[in-house]
Amino acid sequence: xxxxxxxxxxxxxxxxxxxxxxxxxxxxxxxxxxxxxxxxxxxxxxxxxxxxxxxxxxxxxxxxxxxxxxxxxxxxxxxxxxxxxxxxxxxxxxxxxxxxxxxxxxxxxxxxxxxxxxxxxxxxxxxxxxxxxxxxxxxxxxxxxxxxxxxxxxxxxxxxxxxxxxxxxxxxxxxxxxxxxxxxxxxxxxxxxxxxxxxxxxxxxxxxxxxxxxxxxxxxxxxxxxxxxxxxxxxxxxxxxx
Amino acid sequence: xxxxxxxxxxxxxxxxxxxxxxxxxxxxxxxxxxxxxxxxxxxxxxxxxxxxxxxxxxxxxxxxxxxxxxxxxxxxxxxxxxxxxxxxxxxxxxxxxxxxxxxxxxxxxxxxxxxxxxxxxxxxxxxxxxxxxxxxxxxxxxxxxxxxxxxxxxxxxxxxxxxxxxxxxxxxxxxxxxxxxxxxxxxxxxxxxxxxxxxxxxxxxxxxxxxxxxxxxxxxxxxxxxxxxxxxxxxxxxxxxx
Amino acid sequence: xxxxxxxxxxxxxxxxxxxxxxxxxxxxxxxxxxxxxxxxxxxxxxxxxxxxxxxxxxxxxxxxxxxxxxxxxxxxxxxxxxxxxxxxxxxxxxxxxxxxxxxxxxxxxxxxxxxxxxxxxxxxxxxxxxxxxxxxxxxxxxxxxxxxxxxxxxxxxxxxxxxxxxxxxxxxxxxxxxxxxxxxxxxxxxxxxxxxxxxxxxxxxxxxxxxxxxxxxxxxxxxxxxxxxxxxxxxxxxxxxx
Numbered sequence: 001x002x003x004x005x006x007x008x009x010x011x012x013x014x015x016x017x018x019x020x021x022x023x024x025x026x027x028x029x030x031x032x033x034x035x036x037x038x039x040x041x042x043x044x045x046x047x048x049x050x051x052x053x054x055x056x057x058x059x060x061x062x063x064x065x066x067x068x069x070x071x072x073x074x075x076x077x078x079x080x081x082x083x084x085x086x087x088x089x090x091x092x093x094x095x096x097x098x099x100x101x102x103x104x105x106x107x108x109x110x111x112x113x114x115x116x117x118x119x120x121x122x123x124x125x126x127x128x129x130x131x132x133x134x135x136x137x138x139x140x141x142x143x144x145x146x147x148x149x150x151x152x153x154x155x156x157x158x159x160x161x162x163x164x165x166x167x168x169x170x171x172x173x174x175x176x177x178x179x180x181x182x183x184x185x186x187x188x189x190x191x192x193x194x195x196x197x198x199x200x201x202x203x204x205x206x207x208x209x210x211x212x213x214x215x216x217x218x219x220x221x222x223x224x225x226x227x228x229x230x231x232x233x234x235x236x237x238x239x240x241x242x
Numbered sequence: 243x244x245x246x247x248x249x250x251x252x253x254x255x256x257x258x259x260x261x262x263x264x265x266x267x268x269x270x271x272x273x274x275x276x277x278x279x280x281x282x283x284x285x286x287x288x289x290x291x292x293x294x295x296x297x298x299x300x301x302x303x304x305x306x307x308x309x310x311x312x313x314x315x316x317x318x319x320x321x322x323x324x325x326x327x328x329x330x331x332x333x334x335x336x337x338x339x340x341x342x343x344x345x346x347x348x349x350x351x352x353x354x355x356x357x358x359x360x361x362x363x364x365x366x367x368x369x370x371x372x373x374x375x376x377x378x379x380x381x382x383x384x385x386x387x388x389x390x391x392x393x394x395x396x397x398x399x400x401x402x403x404x405x406x407x408x409x410x411x412x413x414x415x416x417x418x419x420x421x422x423x424x425x426x427x428x429x430x431x432x433x434x435x436x437x438x439x440x441x442x443x444x445x446x447x448x449x450x451x452x453x454x455x456x457x458x459x460x461x462x463x464x465x466x467x468x469x470x471x472x473x474x475x476x477x478x479x480x481x482x483x484x
Numbered sequence: 485x486x487x488x489x490x491x492x493x494x495x496x497x498x499x500x501x502x503x504x505x506x507x508x509x510x511x512x513x514x515x516x517x518x519x520x521x522x523x524x525x526x527x528x529x530x531x532x533x534x535x536x537x538x539x540x541x542x543x544x545x546x547x548x549x550x551x552x553x554x555x556x557x558x559x560x561x562x563x564x565x566x567x568x569x570x571x572x573x574x575x576x577x578x579x580x581x582x583x584x585x586x587x588x589x590x591x592x593x594x595x596x597x598x599x600x601x602x603x604x605x606x607x608x609x610x611x612x613x614x615x616x617x618x619x620x621x622x623x624x625x626x627x628x629x630x631x632x633x634x635x636x637x638x639x640x641x642x643x644x645x646x647x648x649x650x651x652x653x654x655x656x657x658x659x660x661x662x663x664x665x666x667x668x669x670x671x672x673x674x675x676x677x678x679x680x681x682x683x684x685x686x687x688x689x690x691x692x693x694x695x696x697x698x699x700x701x702x703x704x705x706x707x708x709x710x711x712x713x714x715x716x717x718x719x720x721x722x723x724x725x726x
Contacts, residue, residue, distance in 0.1 A: 226571035329710035
């Protein structure tokens with residue numbers, strides 16, 4: 001191979017690998033901006049972050065394509081949280097700090113995956129109208145992204161809330177099945193998902209590991225969750241409560 | 243164009259774009275280090291992070307140039323928080339975790355902008371001297387940076403505290419106008435700012451969106467905050483309290 | 485120098501500097517994954533993140549080499565936290581969000597250092613078996629990493645817990661010496677460390693600065709902690725309690 005050909009090969013490789021670092025930067029921005037938008041109930045702006053065939057996994061349900069994404073953010077959240085307004089309302093806190101993002105871009109740069117987390121502060125100020133509540137919440141994301149015409153978009157936002165705790169009582173006292181999982185599909189439930197997650201997740205005090213999209217960083221082996229004891233306290237509790 | 247000229251062009255572009263990724267890394271370090279310093283009341287070290295014409299936006303006031311930056315950190319915070327000491331004092335917590343940084347470097351690499359956030363834990367241990375208090379606090383940064391002689395410095399640190407909540411009562415019970423905004427300029431107020439922010443911010447339970455320095459990551463359009471309902475509960479409350 | 489030689493030099497430099505950005509990405513992944521594993525008591529997977537001569541600094545003790553690392557994670561934590569199980573147990577929360585990572589890779593890419601932090605949520609659900617407790621915790625990491633056969637591993641995980649606070653009472657009321665420091669070495673204490681940290685750290689309400697592995701980002705000078713007032717309240721308190 002000539003000198004020129006050899007240098008060209010090295011330059012091509014550099015261009016590709018630098019582009020992947022730039023992709024990581026753009027995907028981090030995309031997910032972080034999702035966080036900033038959702039903090040402030042900028043739901044139209046959230047919907048615009050998704051690809052046309054994007055989807056959201058939320059509390060046991062899967063909302064599919066732009067129509068499903070809109071149903072969740074605009075018809076459900078915007079109605080419930082901000083009285084139909086696309087923007088923040090007085091006295092409603094919903095902070096979703098976005099943290100600990102592990103991002104992997106496919107070799108052909110068409111797709112990417114991300115594991116991340118949030119630790120929320122949420123609730124209503126006592127001078128604002130509505131049901132009084134204040135809570136902490138921790139959860140994991142395992143998301144997918146797609147690059148279309150050079151622009152990264154959310155392909156699947158999969159949020160796995162893990163624990164909730166009221167501001168007063170915390171995670172030690174969270175009621176079992178504190179927030180109900182989706183049961184009824186759209187359109188029977190006009191705000192329901194298009195599909196149910198399978199298997200159905202279970203909230204804290206269940207402690208299931210959300211599967212990792214990537215292998216162990218040192219051994220390179222798949223990370224195999226052992227969830228055999230993640231739900232074993234429910235039995236007793238549930239039998240006691242019947 | 244010769245082969246050599248074509249390869250040189252590609253290499254120049256790689257050098258420029260890699261340098262921007264390195265800049266992002268340095269700016270992240272700069273802001274994170276600000277966080278570590280401010281946690282531990284290392285105020286001299288904080289002041290050294292700023293450019294000569296740097297400034298700080300804080301609670302409605304703007305502290306300008308090194309003299310203003312020093313007034314805020316050394317004369318105000320160091321006196322109030324650590325009894326005049328440049329370093330941590332026994333029993334005083336002021337943790338400022340720095341999170342969710344969206345960083346944009348100008349094409350000519352002379353300047354940069356950052357949106358980020360913090361979620362603070364602060365207060366005094368009951369065995370330490372001083373006014374007993376313990377609080378949580380969430381806020382947004384929209385900062386500017388400048389590169390001088392190859393070194394990135396803070397040009398403008400703009401901190402927008404959003405919510406406060408006492409450890410005991412939380413964000414649901416925060417008193418209206420919990421922390422007063424700056425009203426009087428320096429030197430009339432010897433610890434006052436050089437200018438007032440315009441418009442004046444308002445604390446939680448107001449929920450105004452801090453303007454974004456960057457466009458929507460998918461549509462590329464400006465992000466237009468709709469704050470029309472962000473303060474609408476104040477009216478009632480204020481009239482009730484008069 | 486010929487054109488080809490000059491371009492080759494620039495390409496070599498690009499390859500080296502891009503590799504360092506990729507290293508930073510891998511080290512961030514390594515530390516973040518440590519966080520995800522430790523959240524869920526995946527202790528075998530944690531141990532596999534370490535180099536053979538790796539070590540952990542924890543509560544005044546140093547656990548050395550794989551044998552020491554295993555003693556801490558498998559024999560101590562796994563026994564205490566998850567009843568001997570390698571994975572999460574029902575109703576046990578131990579979330580360690582990993583944040584604010586400042587990463588520096590050595591010029592020869594054989595080693596790296598990281599400053600980071602965590603802000604934990606931990607405790608037991610009231611329906612789970614065991615001692616009822618729920619706490620917040622903040623701490624700093626100053627870690628080392630090593631690259632072996634192209635794979636980044638943890639060389640030293642140095643965790644400096646800074647403050648603890650129960651969910652009910654918070655950081656203002658933390659008992660002095662809330663968690664005891666290591667005193668007895670292995671094998672006299674079968675779960676003890678191989679060495680003691682020197683100097684011995686002290687927990688909140690002490691406020692000592694953990695030394696920085698890197699210089700001031702603007703001045704380039706060493707960051708010199710002044711901890712002269714970080715423990716000065718203990719004297720009174722300790723004399724009162726005797």
